Amino acid sequence: MLNFTFYNPTxxxxxxxxxxxxxxLVPSNCKVLIIYGGGSVKKTGVLDMVKTQLGTSNxxxxxxxxxxxxxxxxxxxxxxxxxxxxxxxxxxxIGGGSVMDGTKFIAITAKNEEFMGREEEVxxxxxxxxxxxxxxxxxxxxxxxxxxxxxxxxxxxxRGDDKLVVMSELNFPQFSILDPELTFTLPPKQVANGVVxxxxxxxxxxxxxxxxxxxxxxxxxxxxxTLIEIGTKTVEEPENYDVRANLVWxxxxxxxxxxxxxxxxxxxxxxxxHEITALSGIDHGRTLAIIQxxxxxxxxxxxxxKLIQYAERVWGITTGSIDxxxxxxxxxxxKFFHSLNVPTRLSDYGLDASFxxxxxxxxxxxxxxxxxxxxxxxxxxxxxxxxxxx
Amino acid sequence: MLNFTFYNPTxxxxxxxxxxxxxxLVPSNCKVLIIYGGGSVKKTGVLDMVKTQLGTSNxxxxxxxxxxxxxxxxxxxxxxxxxxxxxxxxxxxIGGGSVMDGTKFIAITAKNEEFMGREEEVxxxxxxxxxxxxxxxxxxxxxxxxxxxxxxxxxxxxRGDDKLVVMSELNFPQFSILDPELTFTLPPKQVANGVVxxxxxxxxxxxxxxxxxxxxxxxxxxxxxTLIEIGTKTVEEPENYDVRANLVWxxxxxxxxxxxxxxxxxxxxxxxxHEITALSGIDHGRTLAIIQxxxxxxxxxxxxxKLIQYAERVWGITTGSIDxxxxxxxxxxxKFFHSLNVPTRLSDYGLDASFxxxxxxxxxxxxxxxxxxxxxxxxxxxxxxxxxxx
Numbered sequence: 091m092l093n094f095t096f097y098n099p100t101x102x103x104x105x106x107x108x109x110x111x112x113x114x115l116v117p118s119n120c121k122v123l124i125i126y127g128g129g130s131v132k133k134t135g136v137l138d139m140v141k142t143q144l145g146t147s148n149x150x151x152x153x154x155x156x157x158x159x160x161x162x163x164x165x166x167x168x169x170x171x172x173x174x175x176x177x178x179x180x181x182x183x184i185g186g187g188s189v190m191d192g193t194k195f196i197a198i199t200a201k202n203e204e205f206m207g208r209e210e211e212v213x214x215x216x217x218x219x220x221x222x223x224x225x226x227x228x229x230x231x232x233x234x235x236x237x238x239x240x241x242x243x244x245x246x247x248x249r250g251d252d253k254l255v256v257m258s259e260l261n262f263p264q265f266s267i268l269d270p271e272l273t274f275t276l277p278p279k280q281v282a283n284g285v286v287x288x289x290x291x292x293x294x295x296x297x298x299x300x301x302x303x304x305x306x307x308x309x310x311x312x313x314x315x316t317l318i319e320i321g322t323k324t325v326e327e328p329e330n331y332d333v334r335a336n337l338v339w340x341x342x343x344x345x346x347x348x349x350x351x352x353x354x355x356x357x358x359x360x361x362x363x364h365e366i367t368a369l370s371g372i373d374h375g376r377t378l379a380i381i382q383x384x385x386x387x388x389x390x391x392x393x394x395x396k397l398i399q400y401a402e403r404v405w406g407i408t409t410g411s412i413d414x415x416x417x418x419x420x421x422x423x424x425k426f427f428h429s430l431n432v433p434t435r436l437s438d439y440g441l442d443a444s445f446x447x448x449x450x451x452x453x454x455x456x457x458x459x460x461x462x463x464x465x466x467x468x469x470x471x472x473x474x475x476x477x478x479x480x
Numbered sequence: 481m482l483n484f485t486f487y488n489p490t491x492x493x494x495x496x497x498x499x500x501x502x503x504x505l506v507p508s509n510c511k512v513l514i515i516y517g518g519g520s521v522k523k524t525g526v527l528d529m530v531k532t533q534l535g536t537s538n539x540x541x542x543x544x545x546x547x548x549x550x551x552x553x554x555x556x557x558x559x560x561x562x563x564x565x566x567x568x569x570x571x572x573x574i575g576g577g578s579v580m581d582g583t584k585f586i587a588i589t590a591k592n593e594e595f596m597g598r599e600e601e602v603x604x605x606x607x608x609x610x611x612x613x614x615x616x617x618x619x620x621x622x623x624x625x626x627x628x629x630x631x632x633x634x635x636x637x638x639r640g641d642d643k644l645v646v647m648s649e650l651n652f653p654q655f656s657i658l659d660p661e662l663t664f665t666l667p668p669k670q671v672a673n674g675v676v677x678x679x680x681x682x683x684x685x686x687x688x689x690x691x692x693x694x695x696x697x698x699x700x701x702x703x704x705x706t707l708i709e710i711g712t713k714t715v716e717e718p719e720n721y722d723v724r725a726n727l728v729w730x731x732x733x734x735x736x737x738x739x740x741x742x743x744x745x746x747x748x749x750x751x752x753x754h755e756i757t758a759l760s761g762i763d764h765g766r767t768l769a770i771i772q773x774x775x776x777x778x779x780x781x782x783x784x785x786k787l788i789q790y791a792e793r794v795w796g797i798t799t800g801s802i803d804x805x806x807x808x809x810x811x812x813x814x815k816f817f818h819s820l821n822v823p824t825r826l827s828d829y830g831l832d833a834s835f836x837x838x839x840x841x842x843x844x845x846x847x848x849x850x851x852x853x854x855x856x857x858x859x860x861x862x863x864x865x866x867x868x869x870x
Contacts, residue, residue, distance in 0.1 A: 091495070091729065092495070093495025093497075094494050095492065095494070096492040097491040098489075099487075099489035100487075101486070102741075104485070104486065104741070105482070105483025105742070302722040303729075304702070305703060305726065307702075308701070312699055315694075316694040316695055335481040335692070339693075339695050339742070340695050352494065
């Protein structure tokens with residue numbers, strides 16, 4: 091097992107009807123800004139329910155809507171200005187990963203006056219962590235199980251074609267309310283994307299190389315097995331509470347630091363996927379379904395030990411040669427994504443070889459030239475992965 | 481899945497050589513009290529290593545040793561007086577569950593002047609949580625993997641024959657350093673006890689009844705499978721880092737709230753076990769090895785679904801009748817405890833039927849008259865469990 095630090099102070103309030111806890115969780119006698127996305131929270135009535143809860147104690151409530159998928163810097167800066175002008179004390183994000191990630195950027199940027207006028211710099215620290223010591227405290231009401239943002243310290247922000255990472259311990263929400271019933275109205279496509287996103291968050295931390303981290307491996311396998319069991323069911327039966335609750339909790343657990351503590355991590359698939367989304371608009375989760383199998387095909391030797399473990403323990407492929415096990419595991423994974431109506435090839439989206447050059451150029455621009463758990467995936471290898479994914 | 485709240489703000493610093501992080505983790509320019517147990521930390525040199533680290537920055541360091549297993553109220557009160565007299569700012573516990581649990585009691589009791597002169601009351605809130613809003617901040621250096629106290633909000637304190645529970649969110653350590661190498665010098669018996677303790681912490685939250693909590697079930701099974709793989713090995717090869725690291729991390733994960741979130745919990749075995757320890761002095765972990773199999777024998781109908789799942793997934797018993805699977809799982813569990821040289825009968829300790837009356841009297845005194853995940857284990861059923869355990 092590798093040395094590690096694990097720290098995650100977010101309070102999770104999980105289950106049916108937990109919105110009633112909002113009045114206890116949000117400070118009273120203060121100014122609260124509610125941040126949300128494209129307006130579905132109005133249609134579903136969640137926004138009204140939240141405002142009713144916040145209205146129980148003395149709070150001045152502001153609203154900022156319109157944080158769309160792949161949250162854009164310029165829009166987030168509008169919210170930053172609102173927070174500064176109104177001296178907001180607490181932010182409540184209602185939505186999925188984009189709203190939560192956008193809120194994290196807003197909370198840090200608004201509070202640190204030394205960033206004023208040069209807020210774009212905040213984006214440039216990437217995985218090194220933003221050098222900030224304060225932020226506006228915030229909580230979340232999660233309505234889309236996928237990114238894990240409700241219980242982690244990362245955020246991904248867009249600026250034009252660029253997707254950039256904002257890391258900070260200040261990014262941990264004070265609390266997150268996870269009521270699976272609030273996700274019942276999601277379109278099937280978004281639920282399927284969430285299943286794939288959770289699956290690949292897990293494999294990025296699991297299909298690497300063995301380091302005798304048995305708890306972490308088995309927990310990762312538990313998430314993968316659960317997703318395989320419930321994946322199509324939760325897409326087809328959106329109001330089946332039990333299966334949706336398992337998706338919601340797995341999505342949180344897949345990216346809160348737990349299964350990644352003390353093990354190597356890959357993230358090759360995510361880094362290539364981010365560029366594909368920025369250039370083509372293909373949903374984040376769907377880019378992962380294209381790239382993850384291709385990474386395994388190209389990197390089957392480097393990942394052989396864990397691919398075999400994955401084949402045996404997750405897919406039950408216990409006979410055959412090493413290559414047969416690996417091939418079987420990749421094939422089963424693709425079949426699983428297909429069962430969710432998620433394609434696994436660039437060509438399924440009408441993209442051809444000319445697109446690959448653009449992705450490679452962006453990877454180079456963002457210095458993504460030494461990816462994977464070994465740091466040895468060069469631009470040439472990324473190109474090969476993309477070619478296999480055509 | 482049941483509704484739940486999950487909150488755990490303890491920072492874990494895990495791995496070889498992590499004591500060097502102490503200077504960053506403990507506040508500087510303040511008074512620090514080191515609390516430890518019977519003196520093994522002096523023999524092993526850990527106390528000196530800690531003092532060297534603390535001496536790096538400006539700190540006045542005090543020591544309080546002698547917190548023995550089943551930490552006694554009177555001794556803990558001596559430490560409370562020292563903390564009050566010296567105006568200690570931070571406490572550092574070095575040891576296993578008893579030292580950490582004792583420190584939790586000391587940290588709350590010393591800080592809350594309203595308890596002064598009536599400190600025994602802190603013990604009387606039990607599972608309801610001590611109504612305190614402040615405590616002396618503390619961290620731990622864990623030297624014995626077993627109780628999970630390094631990352632949870634509970635403590636068990638002894639007062640004569642009574643074992644009592646102190647619960648509070650203030651009981652979370654600010655940090656815990658878990659260096660598996662610091663546990664290499666433990667006697668084999670204590671390591672074996674730790675394996676059993678971790679195992680039964682897990683089964684108390686797992687072998688109950690199904691509630692469609694797939695992540696929690698699989699994580700619990702992951703801990704159990706890991707303990708079965710590494711149990712005898714880590715007893716026999718104390719300096720094998722990899723297996724010991726897995727024991728240390730499983731011990732923490734088994735009782736930090738993770739596998740118990742959203743599922744029913746039993747704790748019947750622990751409540752009976754506590755009384756046995758208080759009356760006979762048998763080590764805590766060893767009482768669990770006596771009682772857990774007996775609970776399953778007596779409660780096989782109420783726990784049938786999960787006992788079958790346990791048989792199939794943990795022990796690989798996939799054929800046979802329901803009763804054969806349950807019998808097989810109980811038998812394998814007992815064999816596992818025996819492989820660690822941990823007996824599974826009261827008579828192995830020279831105790832006979834006359835002892836049972838004393839345990840039942842204590843259970844009655846402590847109002848343990850409605851135990852288990854169903855709250856339906858009466859004193860009569862506890863007596864039956866003890867008779868089966870003879």
